[in-house]
Amino acid sequence: MALEIIESCVNCYACEPLCPSKAIYEAKPHFLIDPDKCTECAGDFEDPQCATICPIEGAILDENGVELNPPGSLTGIPLEKLAA
Amino acid sequence: MELPVLNNTASEAPKGGCSAGSCGSTDDQMSHLPDSIRDKVKNHPCYSEEAHHYFARMHVAVAPACNIQCHYCNRKYDCSNESRPGVVSEVLNPQQAVKKVMAVAATIPQMTVLGIAGPGDALANPERTFETFRALSEQAPDIKLCVSTNGLALPENVEEMCKYNIDHVTITINCVDPDVGAKIYPWIFWKNKRLKGREAAAILIEQQQKGLEMLVAKGVLVKVNSVMIPGVNDKHLEEVSKIVKAKGAFLHNVMPLISEEEHGTFYGLTGQRGPTNEELQELQDACAGDMNMMRHCRQCRADAVGLLGEDRGAEFTLDKIEAMDIDYEAAMKMRAEVHAAINEELESKHAAKESKLVSIQGLKKEATRPVLMAVATKGGGVINEHFGHASEFLIYEASSDGVRFIGHRKTIPYCEGGDTCGDGESALDVTIRELSGCEVVLCSKVGYEPWGPLEAAGIQPNGEHAMEAIEDAVLAVYEEMRAAGKLEAKADAAQKAA
Ligand code: SF4
Numbered sequence: 001m002a003l004e005i006i007e008s009c010v011n012c013y014a015c016e017p018l019c020p021s022k023a024i025y026e027a028k029p030h031f032l033i034d035p036d037k038c039t040e041c042a043g044d045f046e047d048p049q050c051a052t053i054c055p056i057e058g059a060i061l062d063e064n065g066v067e068l069n070p071p072g073s074l075t076g077i078p079l080e081k082l083a084a
Numbered sequence: 085m086e087l088p089v090l091n092n093t094a095s096e097a098p099k100g101g102c103s104a105g106s107c108g109s110t111d112d113q114m115s116h117l118p119d120s121i122r123d124k125v126k127n128h129p130c131y132s133e134e135a136h137h138y139f140a141r142m143h144v145a146v147a148p149a150c151n152i153q154c155h156y157c158n159r160k161y162d163c164s165n166e167s168r169p170g171v172v173s174e175v176l177n178p179q180q181a182v183k184k185v186m187a188v189a190a191t192i193p194q195m196t197v198l199g200i201a202g203p204g205d206a207l208a209n210p211e212r213t214f215e216t217f218r219a220l221s222e223q224a225p226d227i228k229l230c231v232s233t234n235g236l237a238l239p240e241n242v243e244e245m246c247k248y249n250i251d252h253v254t255i256t257i258n259c260v261d262p263d264v265g266a267k268i269y270p271w272i273f274w275k276n277k278r279l280k281g282r283e284a285a286a287i288l289i290e291q292q293q294k295g296l297e298m299l300v301a302k303g304v305l306v307k308v309n310s311v312m313i314p315g316v317n318d319k320h321l322e323e324v325s326k327i328v329k330a331k332g333a334f335l336h337n338v339m340p341l342i343s344e345e346e347h348g349t350f351y352g353l354t355g356q357r358g359p360t361n362e363e364l365q366e367l368q369d370a371c372a373g374d375m376n377m378m379r380h381c382r383q384c385r386a387d388a389v390g391l392l393g394e395d396r397g398a399e400f401t402l403d404k405i406e407a408m409d410i411d412y413e414a415a416m417k418m419r420a421e422v423h424a425a426i427n428e429e430l431e432s433k434h435a436a437k438e439s440k441l442v443s444i445q446g447l448k449k450e451a452t453r454p455v456l457m458a459v460a461t462k463g464g465g466v467i468n469e470h471f472g473h474a475s476e477f478l479i480y481e482a483s484s485d486g487v488r489f490i491g492h493r494k495t496i497p498y499c500e501g502g503d504t505c506g507d508g509e510s511a512l513d514v515t516i517r518e519l520s521g522c523e524v525v526l527c528s529k530v531g532y533e534p535w536g537p538l539e540a541a542g543i544q545p546n547g548e549h550a551m552e553a554i555e556d557a558v559l560a561v562y563e564e565m566r567a568a569g570k571l572e573a574k575a576d577a578a579q580k581a582a
């Protein structure tokens with residue numbers, strides 16, 4: 001049970017201090033989650049904190065590889081405009 | 085007939101759309117403020133129209149995280165409130181930031197203000213921001229510190245902030261109505277949740293207003309920035325102006341929305357346009373009746389270094405500053421001398437203006453229509469920039485009441501623009517578009533090539549006042565226009581517009 005940060009991360013540091021499990025670390029070319037430490041915030045918060053503050057749609061995946069913030073979900077930009 | 089220079093004269097009753105005391109120029113605006121605040125503001129490159137010709141500020145990019153999303157911002161780039169869209173700053177850690185600030189201060193003594201404004205929100209990164217401030221307050225006490233924020237985390241940080249050399253805080257307030265806010269902010273991060281819509285906007289607005297009140301109660305200068313978004317908050321900003329002034333904000337700065345499709349923002353991709361220069365000026369004039377307006381804000385790049393639109397950032401890259409050995413004690417002495425010399429120059433300019441004002445008092449003025457003029461300058465309050473090298477123009481209005489500063493317009497330097505920029509528009513076309521409404525452009529030199537197109541656009545190039553004081557030159561040109569009978573020509577149109 002762990003989330004994953006992928007290459008669309010813009011290294012904004014927002015998630016790192018929020019993680020209750022100290023699972024997030026700065027790395028090159030982008031921040032990473034230590035899967036052994038990540039608890040998906042269970043027991044600490046209702047929502048996984050990293051995915052709750054991350055501004056980049058698609059940058060954080062759940063253990064099934066599903067985007068926690070799919071395209072358009074944060075910016076409100078209509079999908080057809082995003083594709084263009 | 086000579087006209088007074090309105091900037092720096094508090095006695096002249098403003099005309100036109102302005103009510104007395106808070107319009108026209110920064111020094112006019114300051115006349116109602118207590119001495120303690122006027123002192124703080126006197127040499128402030130951000131607040132004093134006059135000082136911004138002489139002093140500089142810089143930002144360091146230590147705060148990458150943000151706790152809200154704005155529809156005019158693309159988080160792949162720096163915060164749009166404090167930077168032009170599409171800029172990406174290299175994020176510094178606090179130690180690197182402190183070193184960079186001291187290196188710049190030692191090299192550019194005019195640099196008096198250090199700001200943290202991003203690239204995210206300064207207060208969404210409190211540890212990084214405050215560590216930088218703490219070190220600078222100790223090691224470089226002659227530098228004023230400022231912070232810019234969206235306000236969400238302001239109330240909880242006011243106390244900590246006041247421990248350092250903070251002399252002012254800028255809050256970006258785009259609305260006081262949650263229904264308007266819901267059209268500007270898609271989400272906020274609040275108490276470990278991502279909130280959306282009206283509920284999110286209501287919390288943000290509440291925190292901004294609370295933060296503003298707390299800072300004013302602590303005696304901290306507060307400036308309010310607003311982004312003008314036509315059809316969303318343009319009408320609403322007059323009310324914002326009234327409210328923030330009533331709560332004690334001492335300046336209000338309305339900035340235009342900058343929105344292009346290629347910025348990839350919600351507004352850019354959904355076709356939300358920014359205001360025209362005319363619409364912006366109209367709103368600034370409308371708000372000026374209720375609020376001190378700052379017209380010289382340049383929407384500078386948050387990481388720009390240097391005076392008036394110049395950017396010497398390339399001299400202070402990380403590897404260059406690592407190699408620098410700075411004796412800050414010595415630098416502070418040198419800086420104090422430079423500051424004293426600038427202040428002396430400013431004082432003598434004030435004295436000269438006052439005596440000039442006295443000499444023309446009592447002269448009857450014949451009302452003539454106002455004229456906008458663009459000026460190319462590198463600073464120092466004189467016309468000293470080539471037309472083709474200018475990356476921005478200062479806009480002044482000359483009228484029978486004198487000269488007043490209106491604002492900045494940015495462009496692409498004609499000489500560096502190459503053939504085209506973007507949609508087949510040449511750099512010269514961009515400049516001509518940016519200078520719309522101006523009838524004269526004053527510069528130290530202007531080439532043969534742009535001359536024709538400028539004239540064809542109704543903008544008279546003028547290189548005859550090189551190295552002259554801006555306001556004197558603007559007045560002189562206005563008088564020439566009067567003598568040539570050019571001030572009656574468009575009078576009808578100007579009156580209708582008024
Ligand atoms: S889900 Fe929670 S525990 Fe896992 S990395 Fe994100 S913040 Fe840390």
Ligand code: SF4
Nearest residue numbers: 009010012013015054
């Ligand atoms: S919040 Fe998102 S974009 Fe920012 S560092 Fe974390 S994963 Fe990357």
